[in-house]
Amino acid sequence: MAISNINTETIVYDVVIVGGGPVGLLLAYQLKRFGVSVCVFEQHHKETQDAYGRAIALFPRTLEQLDQLDLIEPMLQLGFACRTSVTYKDGERILPGRVWTFMENIRDTAYDFVLVLRQMFTEQILRKKLDKIGVPYHQGVECIDFRIDDGKSPDEYPVNSEFVDRATRKQFWLKSKYLVGADGGRSFVRRHAGIPFEGDSSDDQWIRIDGIVETDMPLNRSYGAIESKTHGNVLWAPLDHAATRIGYAYTEEIAAKYPDGVTQEVAEKEAIEAMKPFNVKFKEVHWWTLYKIGQRIAKSFFTQGRILLCGDAAHTHSSGAAQGLNTGIHDAVNLGWKLALQIRGIIKPNVLETYSTERMSAVQKLIDYDKDISMLMSYKWPAWYKGDPKADPYLVLGEIFEKAASFNTGLGISYHENDLNQSLVIALNVVPGSRPPDVDLSMPGTGRSVRFQDITRNIAKFWVVVFTGNVLSTRTSLQGLRKSLETTQKLNSNEAVSWITISAVVGCSPYETLGMEPFGDTFYDASNLAHQKYGFGLEQGGIVILRPDGLIGTGGPVEGQLVKDYFAKILVST
Template identity: 40%
Template sequence: MTEAFQVDVLICGGGPVGLLISYCLERYGISTFLVEQNDRSKQIMYGRAVMIAPRSLEIFDQLDLADALGQIGFVTRQQISYKDGKRVDSISAPTSNITDTFFDYVLICRQRYTEDVIHDAYFKLCGKTAQYGTRWLSYGLDGDPDYPVLSHIQTPDGKKSVRSKYLIGADGGRSKVREFSKIAFEGSSNNRHWIRIDGIVKTDMPGARSGRVGIQSASHGSILWACLDHGRTRVGFALSKELWEKLGSDITQADVIAEAQKALQPFTLEFEFVDWWTVYSVGQRLANSYRQDRVLIAGDAAHTHSSGAAQGLNTGLHDAVNLSWKLAGYIKGWYPEDILDTYDSERRPIAQEIIRQDKIISALTSGDIPEEYQNDAGVDSHQLLSENFKKNTSLNTGLGIQYPHGLLIDRSSSLDLGVLLGARAPDVLVQRPGIRVPIRLYSVIKFRGKFIIMIFCGDPIQTAASIKQWQDHLESDGSYKSYPAELFHHVVIVATSNNNGAAAEKIGADLGEVLYDVDNTAYGRYGISPDQGALLVLRPDGVLAAAYELAKGPQVSDYFGRVLNARLRNGPVVDASDQPVADGEKGEIELDKDGILEVNL
């Protein structure tokens, strides 16, 4: 076996989660090596996860990926429902009552295309591609001070070794990384089986290409009908226990189509072409830890559940973003190691709640009434399912996810806001100096791996004294500005309708990028008085971490004193990935004539 190639992070699993982790890490300056055991040219082209929820779309937008996805996927804001061939009150659509985002819709895009978009961006960013057909075998920790994780992989050309600082398992529900690391994966499957079938269809059902359709079937429970990209449609439903016992694993495509036609009655259904179909058992499992020393897991490797609320892909994407900025900053020497533990403490409780809800949803989707609903006499499963979706809209869209108080979330301030600490910072319209065209705040605070300090300076005439206190603190010895500037991105939001240079002069250009809230949209949404202002700290993933009064600059510095590595004060950033390597110790990375990454070991 040749000498090991060295890289900051080895990622196993080339699905959306592994790809997004790789892309984010490279975007934040961390070198990656991504392996995927399946040969992409031979694996199933379509199927799998399709629904991208609003918060995931916001995340993609912040990572400069949303536009490409929007050109491919099917946009839907509505859902219609049928029972016995007649329109009935609709089951709650995924975006019902959602007004707090500009991405107030679900994008339906088959996983293959989502992977393509992320992979293309990954290649454009760093010239690397996923190593398809490469199987991860094992790893060990051998005490190397810089690259302690020694992994063995099986490539199409033979066995090779990779040294890394960290290993990430994003290799699915049957994760080899999780299994080898002896991370328990607890939970169970049940005797429910669901069918999913994608293809080009003909039907006499009205509104078949309107987006999502919910169909109540006495024989098949709640039927999923979703318009996919490229003119395709997905039909999903529960397979009856009797038919599964009769056919089991011998079920054929013809059987699946016949069941789909029965499920859609009294409407007709014909499949002109089938791209993909599957029958799978419903179950829920959760890893008992997302971290084992130098190994971290994400996505289906960490949690599995049904597709009833379309949470598998979306939850995995949120895992990827939460993990990437923390791991990147730690490798660079920005954060103490405790920050890696917040990945588990923030993300596992979300997965636990999704699994709790999924057990209810999967039962109701199959036409069963869970024990907690047994007292609701006369209410059918479809109605209960609708009520469940309405109740959990904020969780299912991802917009209402909130992380608890801890190292990264400071709820000690008495400042009363109209937004929740630990939740995503709302997107609002603002204006740049002089230009009377609104822009989205999110277009200014893209995910760059930096903390974002939003200075709501209010009306500078009213808040002049507080602004002066803030400026004085920044120049003091105890200010967080003694940390390297590249850790922060400052944004100043002025509460004025003037939108001119005079207001910026009163603030001081050194405070940060100036934006104007000309109609009180931003101040109103965040619940901040223009007469008082406020200081807000956003994490690199857009989560609101802390909020203080405008004059309380020392509290901002105290926050960063807890979060950042004290060794960085008044010194250069210590980036372990930039440390020199002796000749012959590091493999060379180059592209072949077709633009494909080659690693010469």
């Protein structure tokens, strides 16, 4: 979108996003859908910048989040769904495999695979979505300054940001309530806000090269690890559109062979060497890169009450575990609903503050883990290793990946207790701040199977889920819940709160089954599997409250006070 419609007069938005990569685009899409005015500015022209390349793997929890936002279908049409992995050493297949084997053991989700889709296509899909819902998106425009007017009320627009059209050098100002930096590892927003970027960079370098290849490697459409002593743990990744990525360590020994530096010819030649004894021939080369390995994290993702960081602007790490884009998407999803509900005056300021603490804790885990795997993938030992220096680093690498399987898929990422993740009132099988079990339920009447995550997928709402056990034994509690809610009309009718009932008893209609009006829509748990997985007995039932992003907020008995106490810390008025 051109910027011809921008003049020198100040323009006002709720949120201004600097950076038009996938994280900035996804955040803008959420905010607009949630009723917030937003615009995106990208300093590069994306059609020519890194045409392919960059991030490729979307893991199950990321796919679930994209599904919640109605973004998954076009990605499934373009991407490569990978469910298998393979490890080769000296041309022989290792069983069981190492590193990527967790891909074959993904459970408890409809997305039991890794979707491989190059970032260019992800961005194209997101830009089309933004255009469809009317989000202003401008390329070739750079942020050069911003300042905050102190003393403004929450409903005013205290952030003044200055931009320049890089082609015409025309400058203009914007006013907003918040400014988000999603502008990459060299983030102007982060630097201008004075946020330290802490961590280390190493001298280790990796090469990634994408293209159409021919090979005699037997399992060439599985996510592969080729264990090499000269090129590190070589990545073999099947891509969308029948392409493949090869990644390897560009060691000092390899670099010494090329005093004039790395060219595409060098990248291609060493990729062929890395894959030996298998033969590889490049029919097309789409993209390649040489980059240094490092891990850095911003001191805070939220500063001055108005400036926020997302994605690479907030943290950088190697591509060893393929977590970069996934982590950025998790940032955007965590921030999107909190920022929107804050701007709309629905939640208290303490909820938005949890964005930085929650995401920083998850990213720090990734960075600590990434330091080890990037060393081991380069066929080096981490500093903490005190074992036999002649041992095989790839054995330890495989063990680390196995232990981190739930983190890699994203299904096991969780957050500590805070105002959103409150202690359980009774002992259950779920943990506040974690992803709940996804189970099959059935629709009244038709008996059609529906997954729990499908019925709680509205990412702009909190969900109060009422589990009814044996109706005769829980009816008194249900009636008490209804009576309690009648005295809290603002909570009962709040636009950010929805209710559903999960009945352990199957009947002809929800009303007859319960002997009263249900709480929201009703779904049947005929096998009682949902009750078991969540930890509710059939005599008492219980309540689970979900955050808008689907994580557990709290849980306990069927009591109105539980619901009131939870939302008293979150909603502006209950």
